[in-house]
Amino acid sequence: MTPFAAGPDWPYLELRAALLARDGEQSSYALTLNDLRGWWSKSDKTVKRTLARLQAEGKVTYTPGRGRGRTSRLSFSRDLRPELLTLTRELARRQAAGELARLSRLPFPKGWVLTPDVQRIFGLSASAGGVDRLRTVVFREYTSLDPLTAFATVEAHLLLQVFDGLTRYDPATQTLEPHLAHHWGCSDDGLTWTFYLRKGVPFHHGRTLDASDVRASLERVQRGAAWLLPELLEVRSDHPYRVSLRLARPDAFLPRRLAATQALIVPRDVPPDPQQLIGTGAFQWQPLEGGVRLSAFDAHFAGRPLIDEVELYQVEPLTEAPTLHLEGAAPQKVAEWQEETGVHFLIWNAGQPAAHSAALRAAVFELHDIRRFWEETRQPWPLLSAQSFYPRRSRDRPARVHSDERARSLLAAAGPQPPLRLWVLDREDAVAEARWLSRRAAGFGLEITVELYDLHDEVTRDTPSDLMMMGEVSGPDEQLSFWTALKQPELFFRKLLPREVLAQVDTELEEYRLAQTFAGREAVIDRVEALLLEGHHVHLTHHRVKQRTVHPLLRDVWPDAYGRISFRRLWVGGPAQD
Numbered sequence: 001m002t003p004f005a006a007g008p009d010w011p012y013l014e015l016r017a018a019l020l021a022r023d024g025e026q027s028s029y030a031l032t033l034n035d036l037r038g039w040w041s042k043s044d045k046t047v048k049r050t051l052a053r054l055q056a057e058g059k060v061t062y063t064p065g066r067g068r069g070r071t072s073r074l075s076f077s078r079d080l081r082p083e084l085l086t087l088t089r090e091l092a093r094r095q096a097a098g099e100l101a102r103l104s105r106l107p108f109p110k111g112w113v114l115t116p117d118v119q120r121i122f123g124l125s126a127s128a129g130g131v132d133r134l135r136t137v138v139f140r141e142y143t144s145l146d147p148l149t150a151f152a153t154v155e156a157h158l159l160l161q162v163f164d165g166l167t168r169y170d171p172a173t174q175t176l177e178p179h180l181a182h183h184w185g186c187s188d189d190g191l192t193w194t195f196y197l198r199k200g201v202p203f204h205h206g207r208t209l210d211a212s213d214v215r216a217s218l219e220r221v222q223r224g225a226a227w228l229l230p231e232l233l234e235v236r237s238d239h240p241y242r243v244s245l246r247l248a249r250p251d252a253f254l255p256r257r258l259a260a261t262q263a264l265i266v267p268r269d270v271p272p273d274p275q276q277l278i279g280t281g282a283f284q285w286q287p288l289e290g291g292v293r294l295s296a297f298d299a300h301f302a303g304r305p306l307i308d309e310v311e312l313y314q315v316e317p318l319t320e321a322p323t324l325h326l327e328g329a330a331p332q333k334v335a336e337w338q339e340e341t342g343v344h345f346l347i348w349n350a351g352q353p354a355a356h357s358a359a360l361r362a363a364v365f366e367l368h369d370i371r372r373f374w375e376e377t378r379q380p381w382p383l384l385s386a387q388s389f390y391p392r393r394s395r396d397r398p399a400r401v402h403s404d405e406r407a408r409s410l411l412a413a414a415g416p417q418p419p420l421r422l423w424v425l426d427r428e429d430a431v432a433e434a435r436w437l438s439r440r441a442a443g444f445g446l447e448i449t450v451e452l453y454d455l456h457d458e459v460t461r462d463t464p465s466d467l468m469m470m471g472e473v474s475g476p477d478e479q480l481s482f483w484t485a486l487k488q489p490e491l492f493f494r495k496l497l498p499r500e501v502l503a504q505v506d507t508e509l510e511e512y513r514l515a516q517t518f519a520g521r522e523a524v525i526d527r528v529e530a531l532l533l534e535g536h537h538v539h540l541t542h543h544r545v546k547q548r549t550v551h552p553l554l555r556d557v558w559p560d561a562y563g564r565i566s567f568r569r570l571w572v573g574g575p576a577q578d
Contacts, residue, residue: 008087008099011050012059013106014039016080021107028075084112092117097135101290101313133309134567138291140454141314144490146272147264148224151490153342153473156261158312161294161567162204163264163279164301166195166214167255169477174518176255179302180209180265180280181243190250195258197241201301203267204284211237216268218245225262227487229254231513251513256480262488283310283567290314294567310567342473343386344430346539349468350498351461354420361536363410364420364467367444369402370541373436379429386540388529389485390478394543407444419447423465426452433541434469459495468492471544479521483512486528497537504531 018039019029036047054060058077065072091100092115104113144150147159168179178184181195201209215237221229231247231254238244245254257263270278277285282305283294291313296305346368348355355361374383387397420441424434431452438448451465459468470492474481486493486505494502508527515521532538 008091008103009054009059010102011040012054013103015054015060016076017106017108019074020080025080028073030071031074032072081112084108085115088113088115088118097311097313098289098291101137105290105314131308132306133311134307135311135313138312138314142274145274145277147261147266148221149490150261151488156475158292158294159261159264159277160281161283161310162277162281162285163266164201164281165259165264166197167259169256169259169480171476171478176259179259180214184255190252191247192244193247193254194242194244197243198301199241201280202299203270203280204278204297205267205270207267207269209265209267209280210240211243212240213268214243214265217265218243218263220266221263225488227489228257228260228262228484249513252516253480253483253512256477257483259477260480260484261475288313305567307567341390341478341543342471343389343543344469344471344541345386346541347468347470347492347496348537349461349463349465349496350501350537351463351496352421352466354417354466355498355537357414357417358536359410359414360417363407363414363444363446364441365536365539366402366404366407366410367441367446368437368539368541370433371399372402372440373433377432377436382545384543384545386542389472389482389525389540390474391543393525404444411444411446417446419449420466421451421464422448422467422469423451423453423459423463424469425471426454430469430471459492461496468496479512479518479525482525482528483509493538497532501531501535501537 015036018035019026019031023029033044033047036042036051037044040047040050042050051060051062055062060077061075063073088100088103091103100113100118104110104118106113138154142155142158143152145155145159147163150156150159164180166179166181167184168177169175170177180198180201182198184193184195186193195214197209197211197214203209203213215235218229218232218235222232222235226232229245231249231251232245233248234246236244236246247254265280266272267278270276275287280301282297282300282302284297286293286295288311291311294310294312296308298304346364348361350356370385371383373379384391384394385399387394387400422434422438424430431450434450438450441448448467453459453465459465472485472491475484485491486509488494497505505528508524508531511524512521515524533540
């Protein structure tokens with residue numbers, strides 16, 4: 001029988017996890033009132049009351065220290081591992097995904113919590129009541145869930161489920177499609193764009209969309225993300241279903257930018273709030289314990305999603321990627337390698353002295369030979385080395401050649417250097433690559449120290465890091481994503497590149513306003529990439545190739561090349577027909 005019949009005792013579990021993380025497995029632990037206050041984030045009075053409860057329930061034995069210098073001791077009445085195993089089995093049996101997600105974030109060893117029983121509850125199921133539900137996981141806390149400042153892939157994808165834009169880009173046809181706006185047009189002088197809105201589009205809270213919502217949303221962009229609409233002077237709405245944008249200069253790319261996350265339309269009366277995201281999108285937002293539920297919006301103007309609910313829970317990384325499975329069906333899997341339309345790279349921090357040495361930047365490029373890393377560390381997935389920001393462009397270009405001889409010559413030209421500080425996202429594959437580069441550089445007399453960071457850390461030119469290793473994943477519109485990556489202030493290109501380089505980049509990106517063709521915009525990307533790569537301010541390394549697994553009874557579940565599952569298309573089907 002589980003010792004947590006009424007559900008997890010969170011203060012007890014938090015205490016066990018904190019002491020285990022600090023001291024390991026012991027028969028008893030030394031602790032102070034300050035320790036308990038910090039772990040529980042409670043007042044002295046509440047801490048003492050909680051401790052008394054745990055003693056009364058027979059879960060702990062507490063011996064207070066008497067006199068100066070005497071340490072209090074605490075011991076537990078049950079062995080931890082079998083207790084956790086019993087708890088996780090019971091929570092998995094109850095399908096208590098939120099409580100399991102919360103438990104996984106405590107500092108217990110990952111394998112003690114994320115057992116096979118636990119991992120199996122994250123997938124897709126058809127309930128007896130006929131509700132089709134996808135339950136999946138996110139391995140970190142969300143950053144911003146405000147469309148204006150969202151910069152990470154997961155958050156942008158979630159926002160696109162809840163909100164809609166005036167336009168929508170279809171990567172399959174590479175065309176811009178109507179969305180909340182059914183038509184649009186531009187004046188002869190190119191300075192006024194007019195968008196005609198669909199009628200009868202409901203928000204999740206019941207009110208109907210009109211031009212005032214669109215005007216308020218775009219004016220909000222002007223105030224909070226002016227970089228997206230740099231030429232916008234005024235937003236007018238002289239009709240309930242018509243909005244006009246007056247520009248300072250012609251901008252042929254404007255309708256494409258209005259499909260960006262930052263330009264999603266929010267209701268004028270309910271600003272975005274992680275506890276209450278309200279839009280016109282295909283799914284409604286509902287916070288859960290340890291996660292969030294997206295419920296199909298029956299009244300969505302483009303049609304109801306096929307799946308009923310999507311639940312996403314924040315957990316520690318699983319021992320293997322979760323398989324989207326069908327409850328009650330045999331645990332079959334279909335595996336397939338899939339390229340992610342994004343790129344991994346090193347970027348120098350122009351705010352630190354080391355970045356000012358062209359010879360040093362070039363030397364690190366010569367040392368960071370991604371093919372050599374793949375071969376020496378026997379990486380288990382295919383390598384697609386990056387010659388460009390996008391896989392389709394990398395395939396058409398010869399791989400850059402690295403040379404140990406050039407590395408030695410460049411390091412000699414750079415002269416003696418203090419240790420370089422390399423920050424890397426706390427992900428197993430990225431950390432392995434960073435540490436390999438550090439070992440390789442040491443063989444050439446260059447010291448590189450590796451430090452971990454996460455997406456919540458504030459990074460500026462003043463950050464004590466010479467180099468950052470990270471990845472950038474594209475949105476469905478690659479040409480818009482390229483422009484956004486180099487313009488959005490929350491992203492590292494804008495934060496870390498030299499100001500004179502950014503000025504040159506901005507000059508090149510101005511051509512986006514006038515380019516009327518795909519080839520014209522590709523030429524802009526060519527010039528900007530050359531500017532960044534030839535100066536070794538950025539070193540593109542590889543495009544990630546992932547192996548995805550899914551139960552064969554699921555339909556339309558494969559993520560697209562941008563790593564996103566189309567929740568609207570997902571459905572539970574029968575056996576495939578030959």
